[in-house]
Amino acid sequence: MTVAYAELFTPTLLTDPDQGRQLIEALITHVPYWTPHRYGFAEPPRHKFSLDRVEHFWSQEPYFRNAARTLNGSVDVRTGPWAILSKIKMSGRFTQELSGDGLGAFLAACGAAPAAEISYGMAHLFTDEENAAYYRDWFELSPAKNEANTKSAAQGTMPYFLRDLYWANLFGPPYTELFGIERLSSAPAAVARQLQPGYFYLQLTDDIADRAGIAAIRERVKAHIGPDCFYDPKATTPRRAPRFITSAEAGLWTPPEGTNWTDELRALYAKAPKP
Numbered sequence: 001m002t003v004a005y006a007e008l009f010t011p012t013l014l015t016d017p018d019q020g021r022q023l024i025e026a027l028i029t030h031v032p033y034w035t036p037h038r039y040g041f042a043e044p045p046r047h048k049f050s051l052d053r054v055e056h057f058w059s060q061e062p063y064f065r066n067a068a069r070t071l072n073g074s075v076d077v078r079t080g081p082w083a084i085l086s087k088i089k090m091s092g093r094f095t096q097e098l099s100g101d102g103l104g105a106f107l108a109a110c111g112a113a114p115a116a117e118i119s120y121g122m123a124h125l126f127t128d129e130e131n132a133a134y135y136r137d138w139f140e141l142s143p144a145k146n147e148a149n150t151k152s153a154a155q156g157t158m159p160y161f162l163r164d165l166y167w168a169n170l171f172g173p174p175y176t177e178l179f180g181i182e183r184l185s186s187a188p189a190a191v192a193r194q195l196q197p198g199y200f201y202l203q204l205t206d207d208i209a210d211r212a213g214i215a216a217i218r219e220r221v222k223a224h225i226g227p228d229c230f231y232d233p234k235a236t237t238p239r240r241a242p243r244f245i246t247s248a249e250a251g252l253w254t255p256p257e258g259t260n261w262t263d264e265l266r267a268l269y270a271k272a273p274k275p
Contacts, residue, residue: 001093005131006106007123008087008088008120009118010119011084011117017055020055020058022113022114023110024051028051029106031098035066039060045062045063045064061076066092072090072091073090075088079247082151084247085158098208099208099209101203101207101208107168108170110170111201120171121169122168123167124208159241160239170199170200170201171184171201172199179200179226188220204221
């Protein structure tokens with residue numbers, strides 16, 4: 001079985017209803033098969049989705065499914081002192097309704113939405129084995145994997161490198177600054193365009209199901225835009241990545257009672273804006 005997967009990362013706490021409405025409307029427009037049907041935390045999700053309930057949907061930080069029950073989605077808000085990005089994750093069994101460029105058009109619409117504030121997004125088609133590796137690599141590839149579990153899980157690979165280049169890629173300001181707009185614009189991909197200042201969309205082939213085409217072009221595009229920004233087990237040079245701000249540094253984390261104040265955490269928290 002093959003799995004269609006899409007992921008969006010944002011530094012925001014996903015509390016802005018305009019942000020939620022723009023993202024959900026983009027999904028409904030470009031990937032109607034993945035329109036939320038039921039959402040919540042119970043099993044099965046007890047709330048029924050409709051456009052006039054977008055604000056309630058967004059306020060729940062929900063788990064959600066589509067009507068066919070082939071989509072699993074979640075909204076995960078950054079928590080803890082080391083967290084750097086909130087995440088919207090969607091995955092489901094690949095069907096013909098997902099062929100073509102619909103998921104890519106969804107990502108591009110998110111990058112063009114004024115309230116979205118997306119730092120990075122991707123969409124890809126995985127085999128079951130590749131999908132399992134994608135989840136596993138989030139924890140296992142990070143140089144921080146031997147540090148405290150909370151820190152490693154919160155940061156994943158993002159502060160160190162991108163795991164790979166996928167079929168559709170949305171680069172927000174941290175990554176457009178890292179790669180450079182001129183280099184992204186000249187990438188030898190099917191689609192390479194700036195969406196608005198600071199946001200760039202890169203799509204390797206016309207169809208997400210064109211696995212052979214993706215495999216043929218991926219390494220060439222990575223070599224063009226910056227191979228040292230991607231994970232490479234054979235690399236002998238350091239990887240490049242944006243400088244992300246943790247929740248503690250950004251003043252988004254309130255220390256709970258009983259916090260274990262290590263020297264590293266105390267130094268991190270001292271950088272937070274003062275009231």
